[in-house]
Structure formats: C-alpha cells, structure tokens
Amino acid sequence: MDERSGHFARGDRMPQKLKDEVRDRIVEAAGTVFAEQGFTAARLADVAERAGISTGNIYKYFEDKEALFNAIVTAPIAARLLRLLRARLREFERLDRWEGATASGSEAARALLSFWIDHRLAVLILLRGGRGTRFERVRTMMINEMERLASAYAEKREGGDALSPPARFVLHKVFARTVDMIADILEAHQDPQAIQQAVAVFWRYQLAGLQALLNPGPR
Template sequence: MHNSLLCAREKLMVQILKDTVRTQILSAARERFAKVGFKKATMGDIASEAGVATGTIYKYFKNKNRLFGAIITDSLVDAYLRLTQNRIASFARKDGPLSPDNKTQVASGELLQFYVDNRLEIIIILSRAQGTKYESFAREYVQSMESQSIRQAQKQFPEMTLSPTFHFMVKNILEESVRFLVSALETFTEAESIMKALSAMTAYQLAGINALIDWAHKDGKENDRI
C-alpha cells in the first residue's frame, strides 16, 4: 500500500514537471514568434529563452510547425473571427451618428478582453506568421471585415451610393486599423493600457466611419470627380 502511494506520487511529480517544462517552452516560443516571427525564430533561441536544452523541445514537439500549432490553434483563430464579426454586426446607425449602444459595448468588451488575453497570439497571426498556414491571414482578415462592412452598409443604407471610392476607403481604414492594433499590442502589455489604447482607436474609427457615411450619402458621382 505504502509503495503504491509512493509510486503514484512519483508519477504525479514527473507529470507536473513535464507540464511545467511544456509551459515554459510554449511561453518562450510565443514571445520569440511575436518578436522576430516564425521564420526567424529558431528552436535553439526558443530553448535558450525557455531555459532548456534544444533537444528537450523535440521531446514535446516534433518540429517548429507543431510548436507553432500548439500556440496558434484553429479554435483561437475561429474565436477571433467570430468576435470581430460580432463587433462589426453590433454597430447600427439610423437617424444619428454611428455610436456604441449596449449591444456594441458588450461585443467590444469581449473583443478587448480577447486582445488582452491573447496579446502575443494576435501580434503573431496579424504580422509574424510568414512561413505558416496563417501567413496570409491578415490580408484575408481585412477582406472578410471589408465584405461584412460593405454588406452591412448596403443593408442599412440602400439609398447610399457605394462607389469605388467608398470601397477604397473602407479597405484602407481596415488595413490601417490592423497596423494600429499590432502596434498597440506591441507597445502596451498591461491590460488597462491595452484597453485604453484600443478604446481610443475605436473612437477614432467611429469618427472616420461616420464622416465616410456622411460623404457617401451625398452624390457619389460628384464626389468622385473631386
């Protein structure tokens, strides 16, 4: 009985040690991928940062792609897309300017918390994923947001002229938003600072989007000639 308990305890300690080492490796890889990108990050650098031998990493992950996949999971990416889509869908403008209501605030709050909880992962998939299956994610992400935004504008304002200029502006606003997002997440690490920076970005975006909608309500052809 005593020997059985001792054996079980030893197995538990070994498992805890394995889990601890795995967590150290993932943490180091996450930091390294976010800093230099997947392509430039080496297993040796990750091992050094994790405080383990390079060979130890291969006991947990077959190669760098497997290690990347343990950090940037499909479920994480799916959750990010869903939260972004919910936030875009939550905005509505009828008689007055586009402004956040309760539904928008909930959607924005969920997305902000996601950014705080997954700061490095977002940096990686939006700007450091070259060489992985997500290397075109940022471009596809902007295209997805652009399509949803255009569909929503057409639904809310069927009388509004959605000219080529309007499409151009929406695309560039979204591309700039992604660049700002990455920069903010690289600059700020504390939750409060991240939320303040991204809240400021939202206020800036709303002002620009409202101005663009007002512009598009005017004669599109006349504006395109300016």
C-alpha cells in the first residue's frame, strides 16, 4: 500500500486476491449451474446470479460460456475418471468379500475418491451428464462399464449367462443411481472430509448389496 495516498499500489497482493476470489466464485457457481441445467440450457445470467455478481463481471474473467466450461472440464479429466473407475471395478474380481473395499481398505477406492475430491466440480458435471458438450456420453459410459464388468464377473463365477433379464434391469438401475448418489454427495458437500464421510457411508451400503447380488456364496 502507498502510505501517502492510502491506496494499494499496482503490485500489491490485495487486488489480485480479490480477483481470484471472484473468479473462484464464478467457477463454483458455473459448475453447479452446468451440472443442473446442462451446457446448452445454462445461461451466464444464471451463473452470475448464483455467484452474486453481474453478468458483465463474468466477461472480465472468461471470454464466453464455452471458455468458462472449459476452465472446469477437460478431456484429460474425463479420461482419468474413466481409467480410475475401471481400476476400481477390476479390483472386485480379486476379492472374496466386497464389504471391505472402501477407501480405508482399497488403494483403487482411495485413488478414485481423491480424484472426485480434487476435481469436484468437473466430476459433478460429468456425472450429471454434461448435456450439450462433447462429454455428454461420459455418464452413460460409466454406467455401461459398471454393468459390463459386473455381468462378466457373474458369468465367470456362475458360468454361461448368469444374470437373468430382471437381474440385469436391477443392475442397470443400481449403477445409474450410484452415479446419481456420487453427484449428490459432491453437490451437497465441498469439504473433503465431509465428502469422504458421505462416500464411506454410501459404499458400505452399496457394497453389501452388490455382494449379495453378484457374489452370494454357496447355494
């Protein structure tokens, strides 16, 4: 600060800190709006209202809506999300009991959960569908991948086409709701510890159900 004028000099940190804070608010608001509405339907006016600023202020930080979206979601993030999910799912082929495959007992689970936390807004958008963007199929790909590996596991264990049509229907709905639940958790919580606790509760519930459905033990 200039002691004579009482104003911040050009190189002082406070103005930049304020700019960073506004940019973070815009990104946070945009992540939620894109997740709720999809890219096509989302308006910068909605982002501005949620961020508590004017629409014109957004253009000081981002050229347009696409630039704002691209600041949150990138192709490497989407690709890594799918790779970590596949690593997590392959782990179940090696386990006799699935209840312990939470973040506390599984390296693959810890890696996936950490990624969700580190890229919360991007993952939230991808799980909600990313409608109107090149990432809109990521959600469907995740559900299909979970279905495919679960079906392959059951068929390998039981032989032949182990899952009946009703069981396949249930699996599809279970995994669709799995994606929705993770998105709900990431939308409701920003604090990493709160996300970890919520996911731990969900995984305990989900893993027990999948264990009973796909790996029921001796008949």
